[in-house]
Amino acid sequence: MSVAVCSFLVAQNLPNRGPIPFNSFDxxxxxxxxxxxxxKVRNDKMTQMAKQNMPMRNAxxxxxFESMDKNKxxxxxxxxxxxFRLQRMQNNMKNKAQGMGNGMGMQ
Structure with missing residues (x-):
């Protein structure tokens, strides 16, 4: 089965909210x-969200991919x-704590 066909099937089961799990990308x-x-999966998710009038924030x-592929x-x-996900989450939490992210504004 081609990636296009497989990803169509995966897109039907992508979560509406939150990060896309590893198994959905694979x-x-x-x-x-x-x-x-x-x-392909990321674009399918963006399309799915746009069709529901819920475009992905911060897209x-x-x-x-290249920044995630550590050994290239x-x-x-x-x-x-x-x-990568853990590091990104830790950075986001650090930025929020410093008032630099999501809704904290200039304080």
Whole structure:
């Protein structure tokens, strides 16, 4: 099955809110995410949200596959994916605590 067909099936099961899980990005279930899978699923999610009149906020700040692929082998392992997510979450929490993120405004 092609990535396009598989990602269509995955798009039907993407969460409406929150981050997309690793397994949804791993369209062919081979245990890694390729850049093709990553961008296809992310674009499908953006399209799904736009059709529901709920465009993704901060889409311009969404991480790029290349920044997540630490060893630059063209594939994201579950470990790379989770490490990136954890680091991003920690940075967001740090920025919020310093009044630099989501709704804190200038204080």
């Amino acid at each position: 369209v062919n279930n081979d245990g890694v995410i390729t850049s093709e899978e990553f961008y 311009a700040n969404a991480p790029m 082998d063209g594939k994201l392992t579950k470990e790379e994916f989770n490490e």
